[in-house]
Amino acid sequence: MSTKIQIDDLEFANRPVDGHKGTFGKVAVIGGSLGMSGSITLSATAALRGGAGLVTAAVPQSIQAIVAGYEPSYMTVALPTDVHGQLAAVDADIVTELLDGKSAVAIGPGLGQTKLAADLVLAVLKQADCPVVLDADALNLAAEFELLHGIPRRSRWVITPHPGEFARLTGESISHVSANRESLAERFAAEHELTVVLKGANTVVTDGSRTYVNQTGNSGMATGGSGDILTGLTAAVLGQHADALEGAILAVYVHGIAGDLAAEALSQRGMIASDLLRFLSAAWRNLSHEPSD
Ligand SMILES: NC(=O)C1=CN([C@@H]2O[C@H](COP(=O)(O)OP(=O)(O)OC[C@H]3O[C@@H](n4cnc5c(N)ncnc54)[C@H](O)[C@@H]3O)[C@@H](O)[C@H]2O)[C@@H](O)CC1
Ligand SMILES: Nc1ncnc2c1ncn2[C@@H]1O[C@H](COP(=O)(O)OP(=O)(O)O)[C@@H](O)[C@H]1O
Ligand SMILES: [Mg+2]
Secondary structure: OOEEEOHHHOOOOOOOOOOOOOOOOEEEEEOOOOOOHHHHHHHHHHHHHOOOOEEEEEEEHHHHHHHHHHOOOOEEEEEOEOOOOOEOOOOHHHHHHHHOOOOEEEEOOOOOOOHHHHHHHHHHHHHOOOOEEEOHHHHHHHHHHOOOOOOOOOOOEEEOOOHHHHHHHHOOOHHHHHHOHHHHHHHHHHHHOOEEEEOOOOOEEEOOOEEEEOOOOOHHHOOOOHHHHHHHHHHHHHOOOOOHHHHHHHHHHHHHHHHHHHHHHHOOOOOOHHHHHHHHHHHHHHOOOOOOO
């Protein structure tokens, strides 16, 4: 039986006044591909808007210039590509260097679903000793290649599937997932020793023993890229908070507030994912503990 958590049950520390870039976490986001450079730029920018001290986007070399050109505040690292610009084999030492000193890593948005991408996800899961957020294609690959089985946990893992991705992971239909969100998420989290963020209206966040059902957000967020933003935001928050469940809850809650503020200003129909990035700042202000200047 899982304990129900409310947002008011959680305490989130203020940012220390003498904090520096190192205090607030170094985050890596890994993903993107030709045609899906936007996904990872949204994740990387969201990690910055989540308060991370330093953010690095690791992307196929073929899109590095596009990703770097989108936002000057994060760094980029090129992953090797083949002659077609698709992700090639990534050596272990590239992964080691990428993960070195990181407080959290996110992988998956726009990554693609090749065997070489699966190898990269596996290498990250095996090597990371910081929290790992798995989203989108990392989850599709986890389903196809059973990547969540048999890897000793060196760190905390948070998965952020939408119901379609969760259906692939569990082998259930989307309608079954939609009808049994809490119980399926709780069971999967307990079985796989990780935190599940099952997205959609009333996102469920659970580690199997504690469960939170989110009330923020709206269907204006059902627009391409909204989830990519949650991925980077979650990694940023996990890099600053010790508890995976509580960090994931905070990210989901604030992401939803940004969505509500965006809808209020722009309308549910008119808002797009990148608007959420701009409303994240105001969303943080809405939290009572966040100083207003
Ligand atoms: N700008 C970009 O480059 C973007 C790239 N993206 C990438 O595109 C790839 C494919 O991801 P998608 O998620 O679009 O495609 P998927 O095929 O994984 O999922 C879409 C399907 O999942 C189901 N689904 C999703 N949310 C649901 C809900 N709340 N209730 C019931 N069913 C639901 C629906 O059947 C929907 O058609 C990923 O790599 C992703 O990261 C997307 O993130 C969109 C933006
Ligand atoms: N009706 C809704 N109410 C609240 N939040 C929603 C709604 N529809 C979508 N969202 C949120 O928007 C995000 C969509 O994520 P996802 O499906 O992964 O999008 P993408 O892959 O295009 O970025 C999730 O955080 C989800 O909870
Ligand atoms: Mg997604």
